[in-house]
Amino acid sequence: MIVMRNICKTYKVARRNAGLAEAARSFFRREYDTVTALDHVNFTIHDGETVGYIGPNGAGKSTTIKILSGILTPDSGECLVDGRTPWKNRIDHVAQIGVVFGQRSQLWWDVPVADSFELLRDIYSIPPALYKANLDELTELLSLGELLRTPARQLSLGQRMRCELAASLLHSPRILFLDEPTIGLDAVSKIAVREFIVKLNQTHGTTVILTTHDMQDIEAITKRIILIGKGRILLDGGLDDIRRGGEDIDRTVAALYRSYEI
Template identity: 75%
Template sequence: MIKMEAICKSYRVAKRNAGFREACRSLLNRKYETIKALDHVSFTIEDGEMVGYIGPNGAGKSSTIKILSGILTPDEGKCLVNGRTPWKDRINHVREIGVVFGQRTQLWWDVPIIDSYQLLKDIYSISKETYNHNLEELTELLNLKELLKTPARQLSLGQRMRCEIAASLLHSPKLLFLDEPTIGLDAVSKLAVREFILKQNREHKTTVLLTTHDMQDIEALTRRIILIGKGRVLMDGNLEQIRQGGENIDETVAELYRAYNI
């Protein structure tokens, strides 16, 4: 279970103005400003739930994911994931989560995929039985058989994403964070990835938190949606609630962004 209570996080960034004279001036004296990335964010996600976390760029989505995965320490607020505070007990916490950053790879570029997996087996100290069982199942479901012996650099984006997702699930995490998992994929790969995520959630009761800009992902995968903008939770409800009438979902969300002025 994920429980976030009044999480706040702000950053201090240097102001960098354009222009030659400004550049000279900033050599000696630089101004800073504070940006509130998260402003009292609270929500609860039950075990086995699948939740879409949406919002425009810079709304605070990746800060939230970073806090939940133990990378970032918030300024204020409480956060418990399966009874642990992520940033206080990093190693035990991350054993139980899987993270897919859509635009970065965790696979080794120049060696066959299976070598990356075997390294992950050692990193997570996965027992032989669990590893073999999971690998077999993932290979079957994601159709990886042909890919395992190929180096990551020779795979297409869609193939790589399938391998990427499998890599995040080898250690049977209870929780899966997906950060834009379908970005840049072709239609076939998108469908395959979506179908797999659904199955994983249904059969293993894996809790899934999904950020995306692709509203079709949301439509296909989640019942519940959390909308965040300017660091605050603006709406926490289900798809039907958002969809008033039969418009298409992209327009609905754009409408929402406009309504909240974000």
Template identity: 55%
Template structure:
């Protein structure tokens, strides 16, 4: 049942594409490709949700339907009570979108001029525009880039520029596709902090698609997984790891070579190369006791923890579902 707090609502939404494929020298056959297959979910106002899955799962198709770019083949879809495909212009004033590596900025213009055009498009009052621009420039470290043409920006710089452009008109909902792609560690931290702030301070609803599980862990309490056009998980990240039986990897550098470390509860050795060893442990577990046990029993030089790849998590989920 839909409540007044449900900002994004999907009920049995489908998207089917007709694709013509070569079936002979002069003959083509039409095939129906079901990109989104009966998805239903609700996102309350102000929630930040991770929407993840492998390439081709249907994430981008869902986002395009939410923005009105694509019309659903079936089901019901509403954003802020608006049917996106029927009232796309009206909805556009209430949403912000960052589509991965596809910029919304003007390629040959400096960032400053691109932002000026965004102001005119959305008819943003001068005072609000200046305040929003100043805040984005400061928090996203764009000051030295404002007079640089977009085509001369690195991918990470342009991504920060795109995020700022999407927020100048104070959207109520923000769709983000890989917002930290191409960013270094420091820049990623700045973008994540910025997104946390706008979500908390403005109550902005955020739907985040990413392959970086660290983005999800640091920004989202809820994660939805889509694969083959179907929603296969909706809940917390810990629950996702438990369902997919995913594992994190502890990479340990020792002072010298040792036999495989097999005496640490909760971890198992998976690889040994000289003084470096790889230990696997359940992603739902804390790394702290495992690290402490290794440090207590072995001469430790360095270590790092590697997160599971989301593709691997989903592959495990489907392997389990396929087993009789």
């Protein structure tokens, strides 16, 4: 279970006007602005839920994911993931979660994917029997086959994303964080990724938290959405609650963004 209570996070951003003289001035005296990324964020997510975490760019989605996955420490507030505080028990915590960043790869560029997987086996100290079982299952579900023997640099984006998903699941995490997993993918790859995530949730009961700008992802994968804007939770509910009679999901969300002026 994931509990977030009154989580706040601000960043200091150095600002200056354009130009060389301004650059020189800021070298000696730098001006900072404080930007609020999260403003008293509260939510609870139960085991086995699939949650779509949506909001416009800069709303605080990634910051939330980074706090939940132990990367960032919030300024204040309480966060418990299965009873652990991510930034305090980092190592115990991250052994139980999987994270996929759609924009970044975790595979080694120049070696076959299987080599990257074996490194992960050692990083997570996965017992050999479990490793083999998981690898076999993921290979079948994501049709990895020959991809495992290919260097990551020669994979297409769609192929690579399937490998990224597998890489994040080798250690059987209880919770999977997906940060824009379908970004840039073609229609076939998107559908493959979505179907896989749904299946994973059904067969293993893995809790899935997904951020995306693709509303079809939300429709296909999640039962619940949390809308965040300007660092505040604006809406938390079922997909059907927000949809008004037969409208397509993109329009619904656009109307939502407009109504909250975010």
